Amino acid sequence: MRLLLDSFWRAAAYCMRPRVIVLSLLPLLVIVVLAAGFGYFYWAPSVAWMRQALDAWPLLASFWSWIGGLFSSDVPALLAPLVVVFAATPVIVLVSLIVVAGLMSPALTQLVAERRFPALAKKKGASFAGSVLRSLGLTLLALVAIVASMPLWLIPPLVLVLPPLIWGWLTYRVMSFDALAEHADAEERAAVLRQHRLPLLAIGVLCGYLGAAPSIVWASGLLFAAAFFVLVPLAIWIYTLVFAFSALWFAHYCLDALGQLRLQRAEAPAPLVISSPESP
Incomplete structure (x- = not known):
């Protein structure tokens, strides 16, 4: 419990650091770049194709003519x-979040390691490619679990429990692995995850509930369409900040637990070996 609370407050404090705030704003920069590139290369063809698609729907042809008669304008245009x-x-937002998430987690773990654990040896127990493949496999399992559990969501209490539990498990498995990938070898990583399984799962579930906060802003954007272009960037920034907090929480917890594990092993007395007398 001490380690859980200590890592929580440290992660919250680190979110106020300029480097973390700048990282949390990266998705907005990536979105601007992607949107500008899309607008430059594909805007006119996309609008023309969509205009043709709207005009080609026979069921909507009479509706367009009726609306056009009321407003004296070309509604499909x-x-x-x-x-x-x-x-x-949604496509641009998703791509930007995936790109930034892949950059943020190692950068935030390095920030925690540099400031709190500079003497912690790096054993590089996992490669970047292996981490990515593992994350993709776990994400696929989580999606299968989400789809399989959907019938149970009709039971009111379970809809508030199952999705956060599944996403919390995914967050715990992915972020704890990434937090230890650079510093722990395979045996140490397995020992830390085995010894701290329940607290790490609790962190993942809590972060899963925190990740639902931007959905309130998304809903507001749909309700207040006039403020869509203000509320959507706000939701993206909140989501990225929650992701940064989650990565920092796992980094503080896992690296502290790894340091304690190595200290315990260093202080453990060496096993006493009693040699048997040689036979004549």
């Missing part, structure tokens, strides 16, 4: 850019 924006936004 007005809707096509909006549909392209709303369709492209």
Whole structure:
């Protein structure tokens, strides 16, 4: 419990550091770059294609003519850019978050290691490629578990328990592995994860609940369409900040636990070996 609370407050304090705040703003920069590139290369063809698609729907042809008679305007021409924006936004956001998440977790772990554990030896027990493949495999398992558990969501209490538990398990397995990848070897990593399984799972579940906070802002963006372009960047920034806090929490906990494990092993007395007398 001491380690759990200590790592929590340290992670919260680290979120106020300028480096962490700058990292949390990276998705917005990536989104601006991706959106500018999409607008430069694909905006006109995408709007033209969407306009043709809206005009080609026979069921909507009469509806467009009726709306156009009321407002004396070309409704498909007005809707096509909006549909392209709303369709492209989730893709751009998802790509930016994946890119930044892959950059943030190692950077935040390195920040914690440099400031708190500079003397902790790096045994490099996992490669970057292995970490990525493991994360993809665990994410696939979590998605299968989510889909398989959906019928149980009809039971009111379970819908509040099962999804955060599954995502918490995924967060615990991925982030604890990434936090120890640089400093622990395979045996030490297994020992830390085995000894601290329940606290790490609790951290993952709590971070899973925290990750639901941006959905409130997303819902507000849908309700107040006029503020969509303000609320959506705010939700992205909150989500990234929650991710940074989660990575920092796991880094503080796992590296502290690894340091304690090595200290215990160094202080443990060497086993006494009693040699048997040689036979004549």
